[in-house]
Amino acid sequence: MSDLSSLAQPHVPALHAYTPGLQPTESGWVKLNTNECPYGPSPRAAEAIAAEIANAGDKLRLYPNPTSAPLRKFVAKLHGLAEENVLIGNGSDDVLNLLVRVFGGPSAVTAFTLPSYSLYPVLVAIQNGSVKAVEFDRSMRLPVDAIAASGAKAFFLTSPNAPTGVAFAPAEIEAVLQRFDGILVVDEAYAPFANADCVGLLAKYPRLVITRTLSKAHALAGLRVGYALAHPEVIGLLDRVRDSYNVNRLSQAGALAALSDTGYYDAIIGKINRTRDHWSAEWSERGWFTYESQANFIFTEPKNAAGEAGPAVAKSLYEFLLSRKILVRYFPSHALTASFLRISVGTDDEMLAVEQAIQAWLAK
């Protein structure tokens, strides 16, 4: 090890950074790999940002509101909660990071299901904590017993889950809360696309933390805004490790304006869900095993022309799509995901382009 690395905490040089999905810089791609929204955000977001940069951007010389107070207040109202139940983050990744910094660390076990969002183990490793992965089986039913027995200080549960799209009913989450005695983080990044969410459980279970993002349903991945909903004492702990100016002026203004436009988002979420259900049904009928998704993506197990499924088949379709500038996500590293592709729900045209490419692949 070099002199420089030897000055770092001993676990740091061995860390592997999280690998985000490809963000191609050139145009011409059908980009269905990072669950972005195929439709633009509420126009109110751009209007609010334009207002914030009026007078040649003069307001930008001043620091933002350190607690994102107006946005925080609005989010609280939206969910029927108090301000003290809300913390605003620089994307929900910021919030997840704060949760690990508070409840993880060298002396704690931090747990999550496998498969789920691959950022969790990265955040735990940065904090030099111990990781416990609770495995799903192919049914993707919630392993309540294993979660209860995990011994974790904090458990991260993605619902609807990624990359499967499978949602867990509030009653199932409640069963976990009754038996697991640590902090249960329900990562609801995709909840706006689902039939139900867990916000109603917050009043009864102080150990429940819900995280949300504006990157998916609200089409604001470029703005980096997410939040936590939790008991005021948990919010207070997160606030102790939060950067005091973590969310900038434009993100605060744009997010607040977007969230106020519920009618706009009801419409695009409805459209995305119809597109999702259409293609999920289409591919299921073709004989491809496809989980019932309540998110803005479809996790499907392709079969080739010979009717075979498996990692080689999934990889073949992934590469074929790539060669046609269609970007989807392939997760080869786990047995439960290696035969599948995750395809973000795009516009009708984008989905047709995928289907036409699949037809061409089948006809090869």
Place this chain on the structure above:
Amino acid sequence: MSDLSSLAQPHVPALHAYTPGLQPTESGWVKLNTNECPYGPSPRAAEAIAAEIANAGDKLRLYPNPTSAPLRKFVAKLHGLAEENVLIGNGSDDVLNLLVRVFGGPSAVTAFTLPSYSLYPVLVAIQNGSVKAVEFDRSMRLPVDAIAASGAKAFFLTSPNAPTGVAFAPAEIEAVLQRFDGILVVDEAYAPFANADCVGLLAKYPRLVITRTLSKAHALAGLRVGYALAHPEVIGLLDRVRDSYNVNRLSQAGALAALSDTGYYDAIIGKINRTRDHWSAEWSERGWFTYESQANFIFTEPKNAAGEAGPAVAKSLYEFLLSRKILVRYFPSHALTASFLRISVGTDDEMLAVEQAIQAWLAK
């Protein structure tokens, strides 16, 4: 301790969050308390942000460039360095946080001078590290011997220093680098206002890290952009703990446009420095001990009408200014700062308002 706090890392419930300077939300204040720029940013910043939100903000639905690549490249060029020498942060506070997460931690000593930026001990405490403070004496000369003997893995040195404004010459910093064997972080938040900076030392000293912010000289505190300049191996370590989408689209675009407008900033930095030197001289001539500032603020030890200085006098003037809606900064917690006020350099009108209030205070 409650059940919830007992689930946190043991050191977390006892943490005290950093206290940012007051950010009044109502208008009518002369706000000279957080070293913001009294002039707006380059108009190019707002233009670039407006371009990024064209078409009703459609681009906001896509994630930002994960490494802020175009901005990173530009910053490198600006300082005559390679891309691999640069890391872009969500404000320089983000960069300082990453430095502590890499080089701090429970088994390390992290050190800094006292007084200096009060965020450093907060960041070290979050990471459960040990703190060593190296005290200045009233001369504010750099305590090279004490820094060399600090035993720290990383030492944070603010130059020009806050809240004094005193800058350390590159030769003094080099003397530290020759004798201190840890990572030396020179926090150059205020370097654009100074006669010299340490960028030229990077090629010779791989243990030197320089941090910069766009919040002060570039009038973009509201946008949250800062960066680190360092050896590629250090940048690589920081990148392992960095949030993959830490800087949003609008901040990347606005910062790049602002940095390209060097002529604009040369002019406002020149104006701020002239205003600073004028009032520093004025107050010195009145018999108030005033450090020679190379930053965008003045640290001065007021004397009352009876010619007395001291904490009670400084506090009295602070409160008198506050009663006239003039906000400056008072640091009562350290013997070397308690008799002083730190006044950010404002516009000519704002500085006149301060002077008139001082006259009224003296005539009380």
